[in-house]
Amino acid sequence: MSNSIIKVENLHKSYKMGNNALHVLKGIDLDIKAGEMVSIMGSSGSGKSTLLNILGILDTYDRGNYYLDNIKIEKMNETKAARFRNKYIGFVFQSFNLISFKNAMENVALPLYYKNISRKKRNQMAMEMLDRMGLKEWANHLPAELSGGQKQRIAIARALISNPKVILADEPTGALDTQTSYEVMNILQEVNKMGITVIIVTHENDIAHRTQRIIRLRDGIIGENITNGDFQPITDNEIFTNN
Amino acid sequence: MFDRDRWQEILNAIKQNKFRSILTAFGVFWAIFMLVVMTGAGNALTNGITHGFKDFATNSAFLWANRTTVPYEGYDRGRWWSLTNADMEAIREQIPEIDVLSPRLQGWNLREGQNVVRGERAAAFNVMGDYPQYREIDPCTMPYGRYINNEDIELKRKVCIIGEKVYEIMFDEGEDPVGQYLRINGVYFMVVGVFKSNNPNINIGSNKKETIYLPFTTMQQTFNYGDQVHFFGFTAKPGVNVQSIVDRIKPIIKKHHKIAPEDDQAIGGFNVQSELQTMEYTFLGINILIWVVGIGTLIAGAVGVSNIMLVIVRERTKEIGIQRAIGARPALIIGQILTESVFLTTVAGFLGLAMGTLVLHLTDMALEAARAQAPPDEQSFFMNPEIGLPMAVASIIILVIVGLFAGLIPALKAVRIKPIEALRHE
Numbered sequence: 001m002s003n004s005i006i007k008v009e010n011l012h013k014s015y016k017m018g019n020n021a022l023h024v025l026k027g028i029d030l031d032i033k034a035g036e037m038v039s040i041m042g043s044s045g046s047g048k049s050t051l052l053n054i055l056g057i058l059d060t061y062d063r064g065n066y067y068l069d070n071i072k073i074e075k076m077n078e079t080k081a082a083r084f085r086n087k088y089i090g091f092v093f094q095s096f097n098l099i100s101f102k103n104a105m106e107n108v109a110l111p112l113y114y115k116n117i118s119r120k121k122r123n124q125m126a127m128e129m130l131d132r133m134g135l136k137e138w139a140n141h142l143p144a145e146l147s148g149g150q151k152q153r154i155a156i157a158r159a160l161i162s163n164p165k166v167i168l169a170d171e172p173t174g175a176l177d178t179q180t181s182y183e184v185m186n187i188l189q190e191v192n193k194m195g196i197t198v199i200i201v202t203h204e205n206d207i208a209h210r211t212q213r214i215i216r217l218r219d220g221i222i223g224e225n226i227t228n229g230d231f232q233p234i235t236d237n238e239i240f241t242n243n
Numbered sequence: 244m245f246d247r248d249r250w251q252e253i254l255n256a257i258k259q260n261k262f263r264s265i266l267t268a269f270g271v272f273w274a275i276f277m278l279v280v281m282t283g284a285g286n287a288l289t290n291g292i293t294h295g296f297k298d299f300a301t302n303s304a305f306l307w308a309n310r311t312t313v314p315y316e317g318y319d320r321g322r323w324w325s326l327t328n329a330d331m332e333a334i335r336e337q338i339p340e341i342d343v344l345s346p347r348l349q350g351w352n353l354r355e356g357q358n359v360v361r362g363e364r365a366a367a368f369n370v371m372g373d374y375p376q377y378r379e380i381d382p383c384t385m386p387y388g389r390y391i392n393n394e395d396i397e398l399k400r401k402v403c404i405i406g407e408k409v410y411e412i413m414f415d416e417g418e419d420p421v422g423q424y425l426r427i428n429g430v431y432f433m434v435v436g437v438f439k440s441n442n443p444n445i446n447i448g449s450n451k452k453e454t455i456y457l458p459f460t461t462m463q464q465t466f467n468y469g470d471q472v473h474f475f476g477f478t479a480k481p482g483v484n485v486q487s488i489v490d491r492i493k494p495i496i497k498k499h500h501k502i503a504p505e506d507d508q509a510i511g512g513f514n515v516q517s518e519l520q521t522m523e524y525t526f527l528g529i530n531i532l533i534w535v536v537g538i539g540t541l542i543a544g545a546v547g548v549s550n551i552m553l554v555i556v557r558e559r560t561k562e563i564g565i566q567r568a569i570g571a572r573p574a575l576i577i578g579q580i581l582t583e584s585v586f587l588t589t590v591a592g593f594l595g596l597a598m599g600t601l602v603l604h605l606t607d608m609a610l611e612a613a614r615a616q617a618p619p620d621e622q623s624f625f626m627n628p629e630i631g632l633p634m635a636v637a638s639i640i641i642l643v644i645v646g647l648f649a650g651l652i653p654a655l656k657a658v659r660i661k662p663i664e665a666l667r668h669e
């Protein structure tokens with residue numbers, strides 16, 4: 001219990017759609033230990049992003065419990081949520097979500113700006129992080145001048161800069177070719193080796209295969225929870241149903 | 244507020260909406276420009292009009308005799324009558340609230356042909372009889388010599404003081420007129436001074452520049468006016484209402500001259516205090532109008548800024564979502580939008596202020612140039628268009644407030660953006 005970084009009990013979430021409610025998560029139980037690297041799989045629309053957003057305190061849940069680093073996460077105001085996100089969580093998105101008019105270094109430094117760290121200090125820290133990503137010479141380039149792989153590495157650097165305990169990555173390789181995908185996965189594995197918990201949403205088997213554990217969502221509950229090694233690739237048929 | 248990241252955001256947002264930003268900023272620019280120019284013009288009007296009598300005793304009034312309009316005690320209506328020395332004494336005695344009382348003679352009948360002669364020179368001028376006290380009602384400077392004094396009055400000296408125009412025509416330029424003689428309607432008077440009124444725009448009875456003032460008593464005797472007083476001016480002691488004194492003077496005069504108490508037109512008058520008050524209300528009205536129009540335009544400008552900020556917020560929805568996801572607090576987002584809005588309005592408004600001031604300055608220069616060429620007698624009703632520093636400071640403060648208000652709705656809208664919603668549409 002004490003070393004679980006994320007613990008979810010009987011989590012429910014539904015979206016109101018006019019008069020109807022779309023029940024997306026119907027009782028999720030999840031326990032992720034600190035330092036684990038986990039992938040979440042499931043067909044399109046199965047609620048992977050919804051779950052990840054709740055874990056990242058970007059969204060609220062209706063019922064159940066959620067403990068982040070043993071702190072119960074409940075409805076909270078935005079200022080407090082922002083502080084939690086800044087302290088515990090780093091996000092990596094499929095579409096990178098870099099700020100277009102800021103160069104690589106400034107993008108990486110941005111979370112530190114929200115922590116009121118001086119410009120000089122945060123740029124220096126951002127440069128170190130870029131160096132570790134092998135992107136030092138791209139520091140002054142704008143996102144538009146970078147390749148997809150480079151952009152994602154910058155996004156990872158930005159996620160790492162504030163020393164989070166958890167990296168939440170929603171289909172981080174979804175927009176990348178296989179070669180680049182593997183490079184990004186290498187980096188995420190490196191990150192994990194540093195002791196940071198990594199949770200990756202993906203529907204690519206080979207990506208999932210590189211994590212220690214695979215959680216498969218099905219019909220709003222956890223359908224399978226496979227520790228790596230026992231992993232069975234899903235059939236071709238199923239792959240087609242994943243957008 | 245002054246860190247580089249925030250300014251980077253602001254400049255970028257403006258850069259991305261260059262045309263729209265400039266267009267909306269123009270609204271604020273125009274509002275301030277109009278406000279400045281209109282206020283300047285209003286001030287110029289006030290300056291131009293009040294300049295002509297800025298030194299005139301504002302707590303004063305003038306009264307004179309008119310034909311009666313009501314039959315009374317056996318007299319028909321339409322009777323001519325005259326104010327007299329005795330009236331003046333009675334008034335002075337009975338109304339201690341009067342500060343200065345200055346009876347005057349107006350020599351209408353004297354200005355005929357060329358009534359003033361000096362050697363070869365001859366011209367027609369007005370002649371008036373005055374007490375030294377008149378200078379306290381209508382202050383003047385003396386380019387030469389002195390004003391009429393009490394000894395002149397007591398000794399009925401044959402002296403005179405002359406207006407600028409009289410000096411100009413009867414004397415050579417730069418010539419000292421003091422001690423020289425003028426023949427006025429056949430009688431020689433020694434010039435003791437040249438006066439230059441501080442209030443050239445107020446002329447009661449005659450154009451002062453073309454007038455010769457004689458000691459009142461001298462004039463009464465020399466030109467056979469008996470004990471007549473043609474009209475008189477007075478000032479009220481501080482804190483006393485001029486009209487209340489007028490209302491007390493009239494019955495005294497009416498009783499002396501057997502004028503019906505209800506005859507309102509038998510005594511003519513001009514109350515400087517109440518006329519000025521009317522004028523002040525007019526100026527106040529003009530100012531209020533200017534501000535109403537100016538503020539209205541400014542509000543329209545603010546709505547424009549608010550609109551462009553809404554557009555900017557909408558276009559940056561995703562960006563704001565990202566910032567929120569990586570830890571930006573709502574206060575920071577609000578601060579950003581507000582700074583941006585205040586920046587837009589203040590810069591635009593400041594340009595308006597600068598431009599308006601420039602236009603006023605150029606107008607002022609043009610007016611000065613025009614005045615230099617115009618004949619010196621011409622009255623100008625438009626002078627020194629300018630706005631004061633307080634007005635400039637006030638408008639900057641108003642701009643900041645307007646900017647804050649304009650940014651308020653967009654800022655609240657920006658914090659209501661949920662990060663997930665912002666990030667979802669990909």
Ligand SMILES: Nc1ncnc2c1ncn2[C@@H]1O[C@H](COP(=O)(O)OP(=O)(O)O)[C@@H](O)[C@H]1O
Binds near residue numbers: 043046047048
């Ligand atoms: N904000 C929302 N409002 C309404 N429905 C939503 C919202 N977000 C997601 N959904 C719906 O919830 C379901 C799960 O979505 P999501 O978690 O994005 O699935 P996944 O990431 O597994 O593809 C989908 O049917 C989606 O249409």
Ligand SMILES: [Mg+2]
Binds near residue numbers: 049
């Ligand atoms: Mg998804």
